[in-house]
Amino acid sequence: MEVFQNMVTGFAIAITPMNLVLCLVGCFVGTLIGVLPGIGPAATIALLLPVTFNLPPATAIIMLSGIFYGAMYGGSTTAILVNIPGEAASAITCLDGYQMARQGRAGPALGIAAFGSFIAGTFGVFLLMLIAPPVADMALKFGPPEIFAVMVLGLTILNYLSSGSLIKAFIIGLIGLFIGMIGIDIAGIYRFTFGIPDFYDGIGLVPVLMGLFGVAEVLLNLEQIVTRHIFETRIKGLLPNREDWKRSAMPILRGSFIGFVMGVIPGPSNTISSFVSYAMEKRLSKSPDRFGKGAIEGVAGPESANNSACAGNFIPVLTLGIPTSAVMAVIVGAFIIHGVTPGPLLIKNNPDIFWGTIASMYIGNIMLLILNLPLIGIWVRVLKVPYGILFPLILLFCFVGAYANNNSLAELNVMIFFGLVGYLMKKTGFEPAPLVMAYILCPFLEEAFRQSLIKSHGDFSIFIKRPISATILAIAAGIIVLNVFSGVKQRRKSLLEKIKEED
Amino acid sequence: MKTRKQHMMMVAVWVTLSLLLTANGFAQEKFPSRPIQFIIPWAPGGGGTVNAQALQPHFEKAIGGSVQIINKPGGGGTIAWNYVANAAPDGYTVGVTNQSFILTQYTTRTGVSFKKVDPIIMVIDMPAALAVRTDAPWKNFKEYIGYAKANPGKVQMGNSGMGANYHVSALGIEMVTGVKLTHVPFKGAGPSITALLGGHVDSAVSELPTLLPYVEGKKFRLLVVGSPERNPAVPDIPTMKEEGYEQILIGAWYVWSAPKGVPKNRFQKLHDAFKAAMEAPEYRELYRKLGGVARYMGPQELPAFYEQEDRALKKIIDFSGFKPIE
Numbered sequence: 001m002e003v004f005q006n007m008v009t010g011f012a013i014a015i016t017p018m019n020l021v022l023c024l025v026g027c028f029v030g031t032l033i034g035v036l037p038g039i040g041p042a043a044t045i046a047l048l049l050p051v052t053f054n055l056p057p058a059t060a061i062i063m064l065s066g067i068f069y070g071a072m073y074g075g076s077t078t079a080i081l082v083n084i085p086g087e088a089a090s091a092i093t094c095l096d097g098y099q100m101a102r103q104g105r106a107g108p109a110l111g112i113a114a115f116g117s118f119i120a121g122t123f124g125v126f127l128l129m130l131i132a133p134p135v136a137d138m139a140l141k142f143g144p145p146e147i148f149a150v151m152v153l154g155l156t157i158l159n160y161l162s163s164g165s166l167i168k169a170f171i172i173g174l175i176g177l178f179i180g181m182i183g184i185d186i187a188g189i190y191r192f193t194f195g196i197p198d199f200y201d202g203i204g205l206v207p208v209l210m211g212l213f214g215v216a217e218v219l220l221n222l223e224q225i226v227t228r229h230i231f232e233t234r235i236k237g238l239l240p241n242r243e244d245w246k247r248s249a250m251p252i253l254r255g256s257f258i259g260f261v262m263g264v265i266p267g268p269s270n271t272i273s274s275f276v277s278y279a280m281e282k283r284l285s286k287s288p289d290r291f292g293k294g295a296i297e298g299v300a301g302p303e304s305a306n307n308s309a310c311a312g313n314f315i316p317v318l319t320l321g322i323p324t325s326a327v328m329a330v331i332v333g334a335f336i337i338h339g340v341t342p343g344p345l346l347i348k349n350n351p352d353i354f355w356g357t358i359a360s361m362y363i364g365n366i367m368l369l370i371l372n373l374p375l376i377g378i379w380v381r382v383l384k385v386p387y388g389i390l391f392p393l394i395l396l397f398c399f400v401g402a403y404a405n406n407n408s409l410a411e412l413n414v415m416i417f418f419g420l421v422g423y424l425m426k427k428t429g430f431e432p433a434p435l436v437m438a439y440i441l442c443p444f445l446e447e448a449f450r451q452s453l454i455k456s457h458g459d460f461s462i463f464i465k466r467p468i469s470a471t472i473l474a475i476a477a478g479i480i481v482l483n484v485f486s487g488v489k490q491r492r493k494s495l496l497e498k499i500k501e502e503d
Numbered sequence: 504m505k506t507r508k509q510h511m512m513m514v515a516v517w518v519t520l521s522l523l524l525t526a527n528g529f530a531q532e533k534f535p536s537r538p539i540q541f542i543i544p545w546a547p548g549g550g551g552t553v554n555a556q557a558l559q560p561h562f563e564k565a566i567g568g569s570v571q572i573i574n575k576p577g578g579g580g581t582i583a584w585n586y587v588a589n590a591a592p593d594g595y596t597v598g599v600t601n602q603s604f605i606l607t608q609y610t611t612r613t614g615v616s617f618k619k620v621d622p623i624i625m626v627i628d629m630p631a632a633l634a635v636r637t638d639a640p641w642k643n644f645k646e647y648i649g650y651a652k653a654n655p656g657k658v659q660m661g662n663s664g665m666g667a668n669y670h671v672s673a674l675g676i677e678m679v680t681g682v683k684l685t686h687v688p689f690k691g692a693g694p695s696i697t698a699l700l701g702g703h704v705d706s707a708v709s710e711l712p713t714l715l716p717y718v719e720g721k722k723f724r725l726l727v728v729g730s731p732e733r734n735p736a737v738p739d740i741p742t743m744k745e746e747g748y749e750q751i752l753i754g755a756w757y758v759w760s761a762p763k764g765v766p767k768n769r770f771q772k773l774h775d776a777f778k779a780a781m782e783a784p785e786y787r788e789l790y791r792k793l794g795g796v797a798r799y800m801g802p803q804e805l806p807a808f809y810e811q812e813d814r815a816l817k818k819i820i821d822f823s824g825f826k827p828i829e
Binding site (some may be wrong): 048049053190195330333447488 | 575713
């Protein structure tokens with residue numbers, strides 16, 4: 001078989017001592033920056049690119065890719081321990097991961113995140129190896145109307161992202177959409193920028209996340225300082241137990257699949273795939289009430305999804321030279337600097353890079369698992385650090401991260417502002433997840449909507465005339481109908497019970 | 504006990520050291536004595552960062568100091584250009600400018616006048632080209648224009664954002680040929696190329712290095728290039744002039760600029776280091792493959808070049824009536 005032969009060549013490249021060592025370096029650096037909030041893989045890869053100048057191209061790409069998928073492993077750590085998503089894709093992990101940590105189950109949460117990431121990462125690479133070219137052609141069929149449909153589908157899951165009131169989830173989702181519209185739109189019109197140049201390209205995702213989750217959590221805990229015994233509950237086990245595994249097996253599988261599919265579609269797919277996976281697990285769960293209160297499925301699914309999305313991300317880059325995210329744009333830059341042209345001819349002209357990178361991802365995923373499991377024991381000890389020391393440190397890392405993200409002071413202010421917003425939201429019973437989801441989707445939703453209508457000269461039928469977008473929109477409509485229906489049913493049930501009680 | 508000789512040695516060392524210190528204080532500070540900042544107005548990964556990274560090792564060797572590449576994206580590049588224009592003129596801050604630097608004077612409220620910086624050197628010139636899919640019915644520029652003329656608004660042109668460079672290039676095509684296109688904006692050149700690959704737009708203008716891989720992969724066909732002469736990477740594609748039109752497609756060039764008022768000797772040092780870097784064989788080879796021309800222009804010619812690009816872009820802006828809308 002051709003793939004088999006190619007993979008043998010790929011492994012022969014990946015297991016040379018230098019490539020192994022640099023793959024490990026990449027994975028290690030990736031884990032590290034994944035743990036540090038704000039400092040993302042895009043900036044790190046750009047920073048480390050000059051170090052690779054004297055390396056052969058395949059080696060350089062192996063190391064730089066390691067940073068990317070390594071960051072997805074590390075991103076969950078701070079989300080679980082201190083409620084700050086290390087990467088945007090781990091924002092949803094805060095919901096249940098942090099609650100697990102508060103119940104003394106940080107170990108199993110971190111453990112299932114690592115195992116899930118490993119399984120999904122390997123699954124994603126396996127698919128990448130088998131079906132990259134046809135999948136890439138498929139991805140190209142996603143023009144503006146199709147992307148619009150996917151974003152609409154994304155919005156239909158908003159209500160699964162909060163455990164509180166449905167109305168409040170929608171209100172906060174609408175506010176998220178509003179925040180997503182700040183900046184210069186694709187027609188060159190300035191919206192809600194207040195003349196601040198830093199807002200022209202929209203409000204940065206990283207400072208918003210760190211504010212809503214991290215800073216807000218610190219503020220909340222400050223007033224609850226007397227109740228700190230919650231964290232002092234004994235840490236029960238460092239690894240997931242049999243029950244945890246039983247609950248997580250299917251979420252990991254489904255997350256792996258969703259992540260890979262979403263990863264190929266242009267947009268912030270890592271983040272969206274983790275949100276979608278969370279919503280799906282909640283929808284399928286027999287006890288959705290447990291979500292938001294420390295359900296391990298809410299960690300296993302999303303963390304698997306964002307790792308498998310990494311592999312999906314690589315498909316358009318390796319087969320067509322198209323970067324679908326900021327990180328991939330940097331990887332494309334790395335290809336060019338090394339004299340390799342990313343594009344449709346990469347597999348043909350540079351098979352060593354294509355297959356070597358894929359093979360190294362198998363090895364890298366194993367390395368990351370080995371690297372991350374022993375770290376769990378150390379991470380859970382972070383929770384024993386007294387608040388007086390831990391909180392200033394968390395804030396310090398948030399501030400450094402918010403600035404380092406774009407070297408901009410304005411982003412620091414954005415983070416502080418959203419810290420206060422997050423605090424007030426918690427106080428009033430609003431949850432941050434629907435806001436974040438809507439805010440991430442909005443620019444893509446609007447852009448695709450307007451592009452479609454420009455293309456069709458204002459004719460709305462473009463959305464239903466194209467089979468892919470029509471199908472996706474039908475699914476979205478189905479989900480809404482189903483939600484309304486089950487909502488009505490539930491309402492009726494509770495009303496009936498009430499009547500019975502009154503009788 | 505120390506011998507007399509040892510004492511003498513110690514005195515000698517102290518005298519030398521103190522002399523050195525005073526000498527340092529009086530004479531001019533060594534340049535560079537700390538990292539030189541390369542300010543990139545775009546997020547990591549784009550052509551500007553690639554250019555900085557390609558220059559970096561050779562530049563460092565030539566100037567005998569280190570370089571720090573700093574990405575300051577946002578505001579269509581104007582955040583970084585304002586930063587460079589207002590930075591201390593000590594030679595430690597330089598920024599890359601391109602045609603958008605000229606363009607944002609007219610398309611944004613925060614654009615910086617090109618007269619507020621001192622251009623040091625042009626290190627690369629990448630011509631723009633008009634691309635269609637290989638299965639498109641138009642085999643050459645004449646057929647494309649002919650069809651667009653007969654069917655106003657039917658041909659879709661992808662661009663990297665309204666008011667961005669290649670939207671203005673497309674408006675330039677409308678200006679000189681009299682056709683009417685439908686402009687579909689995308690966020691950045693990448694997504695517009697993706698849309699052309701998927702057949703979601705009919706054509707797109709972009710710089711040659713971006714398009715070339717798809718031409719070689721038989722996905723795109725080029726109809727016309729924007730450079731004054733044919734490009735060696737695509738020698739069989741005619742120029743705008745050969746097609747009988749004014750040269751209106753403005754490609755991507757990178758000029759490194761410094762804030763006004765950098766001391767002459769430092770400015771010269773920066774220029775020489777850039778020049779040495781762009782003459783490095785690795786740098787030339789990289790851009791030869793990419794389809795860029797390592798075209799040199801120095802501080803004497805560049806102000807006139809800025810003026811010329813300014814006039815050309817202003818003309819299209821005036822023709823289209825494009826204004827930043829608040």
